[in-house]
Amino acid sequence: MNNPIVTVLLPVYNAERYIALAVESILKQSFRDFELLIINDGSTDNSLEIIRSFKDERIRLVTNESNQKLIATLNKGIQLARGKYIARMDADDISLPERLQKQVDFMESHPEVGVCGAWFEPLELPGKAVKYPERDENIRIMMLYQTPFCHPVVMLRKEVLAQQNIFFSPDFIHGEDYEMWVRLSSVTQFANIPEVLLRYRSHESSVSASYPSIQKTKTYAVVRMVFEKTGLNVSDSEIELFRDIVHAKFKVDKDFIQQGETLLLKLLEANKRTHYQPVAELQQFVSEKWFHLCYNTTSLGAWMYALYFNSALSKYQKMNLGIRLKFIIKTMLRIK
DSSP, X not given: OOOOSEEEEEEESSOTTTHHHHHHHHHTOSOOOEEEEEEEOSOOSSHHHHHHXXXXXXXEEEEOSSOOHHHHHHHHHHHHOOSSEEEEOOTTOEEOTTHHHHHHHHHHHOTTEEEEEEEXXXXXXXXXXXXXXXXXXXXXHHTTTSOSSOGGGOEEEHHHHHHHTOOOOGGGTTSHHHHHHHHHTTTSEEEEEEEEEEEEOOOTTSXXXXXXHHHHHHHHHHHHHHHHHHTOOOOHHHHHHHHHHHTTOOOOOHHHHHHHHHHHHHHHHHHHHHOOSOHHHHXXXXXXXXXXXXXXXXXXXXXXXXXXXXXXXXXXXXXXXXXXXXXXXXXXXXXX
C-alpha cells in the first residue's frame, strides 16, 4: 500500500464531548489521500469508544498505555506519520471541508515552504476571522512578539522535520509550538493561507486559561530567542515594552516613549548586522509602530512632536500632508 500524501495528526485525551465532530470534519475532507493518525493518550472517558465507532480505513488508531502528555504524543506522531505532509488537528476543533486540499495545493506549488498555516474562526464568534500574516517576511517579524500560526491548522513538510531532526521540545511545555517555529525559521520558509480553514474552540481547560503563568514564562523565553537571533539581548521588561507598543497599549509617559524609541532603534541596528529579519520589512514595521505610539500620545504636546520628527525612526515612515497636519494640530492642542 502506498503511503498517503497527508498524515492528519490528532492527539486525544478525554475529549468525549467534541472528538466525534473533529473526526467527522477530517473524514469529510474533499481531499481524500490521507491517514488520520489518532493517538489516544490514555483517556479515561469514552473517547476511545467514540473513536472506535468510526469505520473508515483511513483511521489509524494508536493508544498510549498511560497518559504521556501532549509533547510526547505529538513527537510520537511525527515519528509514526507516513505522509509527505503532517497536518495538525486538535480533538475539539473542526476543519473546514477544503482545508487539506488547499494546504496540499499550496505546499505542492511552494516547495520552499516547510510550514503552512491559515486563518481560523472561533466557534464562539461565528463569522469572525482571526488573521495571521500571509508572507514569510511578515511571519518572521510577528515571531518577535507572538506565535505566527494557529497550531491546530498547521501543515508541516515532514522531510524538513526529518532532515533537521526537529521535534517539539519538552523544555517549552505550553509554548512548544512557538519554540519549534523559531527553530524551523533557520531552515525553511513559512506561509499562512489567507482564508479561514479551521473553526477553533476556546474553553476553560485551554492552556492560556489553565496555565497563564507558565505560558507567559515560556512565551517570553521564546521571544527572547527570536530577539537573540535578530542580534539583540532583551530583558523581560523590554519584551513587555515591545509587546505593549505592538499591541497599542500605550502609556502617556515620557520615559515609556523614550525607552520605546531606544529599543526600536537597537532592534533595527542589530538586525542590520544579522539580517535575520528582512531589513526593509522590519524598518517599515518598526516605523509604523513608532508613528502610532507618538500619534496616540500627542497630549504630551510639542515635546512629542519634536521627539517624533527628530527620531531616526521617522525616516522610514511616509506621512502624507493631511496626516502630518493632523499630527501637528493634535500636539499643539494636546489632544489625546
